[in-house]
Amino acid sequence: MAMATDRLNxxxxxxxQAVAETGSFSAAARAYGVTQPALSNGIAKLEERLGDKLFERSPRGVTPTAFGVRILPLIERALAALDAVGAEARRLTEPGEQKIRMGVSPLIAPHLVARAYSMVQGLPAPRDLVLREANMQELRAxxxxxxxxxILIPAVAAMPRFERRVIDVEPIVVVSPDTAEATPVEFTEAGKEQFILVPDTCGLTTFTTQLFQxxxxxxxxxxxxxxxxxxLEDWTxxxxxxxxxxxSKLTSPDVCHRPLHDQGRxxxxxxxxxxxxxxxxxxxxxxxADSLAVTRKQSHT
Incomplete structure (x- = not known):
């Protein structure tokens, strides 16, 4: 098969690169906000241009082929160099940018947004914080x-090639129609109930599904x-x-709920x-990000 690298997409x-980093076509598709067939088709066209397969699929997952083992590191370096060109161009042409544009999932607690706002003011060069709340797919895009x-989002899906820091952790609670006391309930017991979900946009449904899996x-x-x-509360x-x-998403501390535990934790x-x-x-x-992470650790000690 002829190779035409001058027309690589x-x-x-x-x-x-996303599949190589996540080890999964579905995870890579979620990270880029596209359907899995669209991602698979894009990779198939790339493989056709390169002249050989990059990945092998099996019941155990996705692994690089011998060809992929040689080519994928080159792809990673090429993309890093290309991204560096864009970053340096922006640095040279937009040296006076004073804004940080932050996207937040609806699942992010207000206190976390408030902490971010105050920390932006305390940067070596104080900046304005411009907030945007949107669903996970839109934020990633x-x-x-x-x-x-x-972006500040639930840690439920990898984003290849991006830096990330865990900035907060929060306990999960069970809101049930028959909750009479606030004692913890074990997941093995709570998991037997029927659960009401929200649309899979903010990350909560993804988290819930992964927890059961x-x-x-x-x-x-x-x-x-x-x-x-x-x-959710009204329907319970x-x-x-x-x-x-x-x-933090309870509308009031008085809402009947129970802390969710897994083997006592x-x-x-x-x-x-x-x-x-x-x-x-x-x-x-x-x-x-580091300041938010440090503040989280201090608040939990």
């Missing part, structure tokens, strides 16, 4: 497109979907099922800051 190269500088337990779901965390009161939410959801290592704001974004 940049999108296909990025897809291939905007970060990839350079429309956002940093990790415990190899079936997730019994209510056939409908709640539009908000408040509706109607007896439609139970709900798993981060504690709190079940927690992690949140992370994600940004491009090649961003011209990279040093400030790193300081911001």
């Amino acid at each position: 940049l999108e296909g190269l990025r897809y291939a 905007c970060l990839l497109a350079g429309q956002l500088d940093i 990790a415990h190899e337990m079936p997730l019994n779901t209510y056939p409908g979907e709640a539009a908000s965390y408040r509706v 009161k109607l007896g439609l099922g139970s709900a798993l939410v981060p504690r 709190e079940v927690q959801i992690s949140f992370e800051a994600v940004w491009s290592a090649t961003s011209p704001l990279g040093p400030d974004l790193l300081r911001l």
Whole structure:
């Protein structure tokens, strides 16, 4: 098969690198906000241009072929060099940029946003923080497109080639129609209930699904979907099922709930800051993420 490297598609190269880093076509597709067939098609076209297969699929997962083992590191270096060109151009043409554009998932607690706001003011060169709340797929797409500088999201799916820091952890609680006391409930017991979910946009449903998969337990779901965390509470009161939410998303501390435990330990959801290592704001974004992470550790000691 003839090789035509002069016509390599940049999108296909990025897809291939994402699969190499995540070890999964589905995870790579989620990271780029595209369907798995679209990603697979992009990689297939790249393989056709290169002249051989990059990956082998098996029941155990995705592994590079012998050809891929040689080519994938070259793809990684080529993309890094290309990204560096764009980053340096932005640094030279936008030296006076005073804004940090931050995207946040609706699942992010208000206190975390407030901490980020105050920390941006304390950077060596104080900047304005411009906030945007959106669903996970939109936030990832905007970060990839350079429309956002940093995003705060639940740590439920990898974003290849991006820097990341865990900046907060929060306990998960069970809101149930028959909760009479606030004593902890073990996951093995709570998992037998029927759960009401929200649309899979903010990361909570992904977290819930992964939690049940990790415990190899079936997730019994209510056939409908709640539009908000408040509706989750309202529907549990109607007896439609139970709900798993981060504690900060309770509309009031008085809402009947029970801490969720796994073998005596709190079940927690992690949140992370994600940004491009090649961003011209990279040093400030790193300081911001590290400061949020340090504050988290101090608040939990």
